[in-house]
Amino acid sequence: MRLTTKGRYAVTAMLDLAFYSQDKPVTLTEIAARQTISLSYLEQLFARLRKAGIVQGVRGPGGGYQLNQDAKKISIGAIVEAVNEPLDSTKCGGEANCQHESMCLTHDLWMGLSEHIESYLTNITLADLLAKGDERRNAEQMGESVVKIRRTRKKS
C-alpha cells in the first residue's frame, strides 16, 4: 500500500462526489472547481476508479459520475489502491526466496506494517468519513459556492 498525494486527491474527489451526488450525477467540472484539482487529472483518476467499479459514469446532458456502490461499501483502501499502480513489492515478489535470509526477515516485517495500514484503510468507508464531516458541519454552515468554470480547451 502506497500513500502519496495521488491517493489523497482520489479520496478528496470521492468524498466530494459522495456528498454531492445523492440525488443526481456530479460532473468532474464541478469537483474540479470545488476541490481545485485539474479537470484532466480528475479524468485520469476517475478512469481508474471506473475500471475498479467504484464509480459509474453517466453520459450526456445532466450526466456526470455517481457512486457505483453504497458509500458504506466503498473503503478508503479501495480508492487508494485503484489509483496507484500495483507496486512490484520489493525484489522478492511476495513470499519468494531471497538470496540473503536476513533480507526476507526485514522484508516480512515491513510487509506486516504495510498490511496493517492496508487493513485499517480498508475498514474505513466513505460513509464513515461523511458522517465525521456531518458532525463538524453543525456549527458552521457549509458554503455552496460552486464557481462555474469552463474547460480550458481551444475551439477548433
Added chain:
Amino acid sequence: MRLTTKGRYAVTAMLDLAFYSQDKPVTLTEIAARQTISLSYLEQLFARLRKAGIVQGVRGPGGGYQLNQDAKKISIGAIVEAVNEPLDSTKCGGEANCQHESMCLTHDLWMGLSEHIESYLTNITLADLLAKGDERRNAEQMGESVVKIRRTRKKS
C-alpha cells in the same frame, strides 16, 4: 506521512543496523551486502538519519554506524519521516483558510487518516520489530552469509 519504497529501504537498513551493531559499529558496506541496497544510496539515507539524530557515525577503521538512541526509543515513524522531505501538505498549509469551504472539509478528513497512520508508526519501535524477528527466528537458523562486496568505484 508518505509511505513509499524509500521509507522501506530506510527501515530495512535500520533493522539490520540494530540487529548487528550491538557490540561494534556496522559499516554501510556490510548493510549494502546483506540487504542488497546500493552503498551510495545508503549513504544518502544515513546522512538524513544522522541529521535526525537517529544514528551516529564512527569514522576510521573499525568504524561504521551505531544507533544514537536505545532501540526502544526509535520509532518507525521517525525513520520514515527522516528520509522523506517534509511534503508541503496540500495547498492550504496546515489549518489555513482555503478559498472553498468544502475543500477544507475533505482536507481535514484526509489529515485525520494521515495522523492516525502516523501515530501508529510512531508507536512501533525498532525494538518491537526486532522482538518479532526473534520469534520468527526460533525454528529456522538465521544465515550469516556476509558476502564481501567491493565498492563500485574507479581508481583515479
Added chain:
DNA sequence: CAATAGTTGACTATTCTACTAGGTTAAGTA
C-alpha cells in the same frame, strides 16, 4: 440536429527514486 458531458489517448514539465561517480576528512594501524 445540437449541445452536453463522458471517454480516450498522446504529449509535456516537474519531481522523486535509486543509483553512479568521485572527492574530502577523520581515525586508527604499520
Added chain:
DNA sequence: TACTTAACCTAGTAGAATAGTCAACTATTG
C-alpha cells in the same frame, strides 16, 4: 609518517511517478 578504512559530501543521471494540457472522439438528452 604513510597507509588504510570508512564516514562524509557533492554532483549528476536514467527512469518512474506526479500533475497536468490538448485534442479528438462517442453517447445521450432535448
